[in-house]
Amino acid sequence: MQTLVILGNIRAAKALADYLHQHKIESHIQKEEDGFHLMFDESSDIETAKKLITEFAENPNDDKFWTASWNRNEVDDLSSEQTQAEPIISKVWQQTGVFTRVLGGIILAIFIAQLAGYSRFLFLHLGFPENLTQLSFSEIYRLVTPALMHGDATHLVLNLFWWVWLAGQLEKIKGAPWLLNASLFTALAAHLSQYLMVSSSFIGLSGVVYGLLGYAWLAGRLGRLPELKLPSGIIIMMLLWLAVGFAEVLNLRMANWAHLGGLLSGLLIALFEAKWAKKA
Known part of the structure; x- marks a missing residue:
């Protein structure tokens, strides 16, 4: 038996093993101190295996690898130690940057303050102004702080997960300055949309989340974001949720215009970047 690749977690190892199986190349996963080894015997087509492994290494998030696992519908007989994948939350947290973590911490701290009885104070100082004509320059920040x-x-957990x-x-991928500017722009577009179409009574990060989702989807379609692969169906799910909100079929109070405004602003960022790239 020989090792051709070592992977950091069992899920990736299993996906690659199933993809190789799909190409009639059998392998065995073995847990070692340095990771999960994919082992091959002497009768295996090693050259083809190497090509497929390289293909996986170049784009491990491609749907075809995970589809192979789904189609095989089989679980290897691994020890409990081997099957302990990294907790999802921990894995997602490791993929974030400093700005994402800091803003997430601020949002969590503000929610705790709300629970502690400071809701009125926070709404007074962070809420969207009731009348824009009476907004002083020193309070311009209130155009985005409702987020x-x-x-x-539930509202908090859902938005923090997406964030x-x-x-x-x-x-x-894009850097903290880009994310800061994109968050401010999508928040402003979302909040102004809700204010102009309904009222100033709204809160939450949903508008920014919709904006970033819209950007990621369109930028990916335009070939501007190859590093990020959105799972199939996410954009459809979010659009359906947006439609449900406007249809008011559920007894939920949602800032639907903020969601739509954020989504459109995210699409606009992606279009602007694509157009700017052509001129550069």
């Missing part, structure tokens, strides 16, 4: 507050734990997972990856 830092949340109405309940850490999506914004964290975008920060790694």
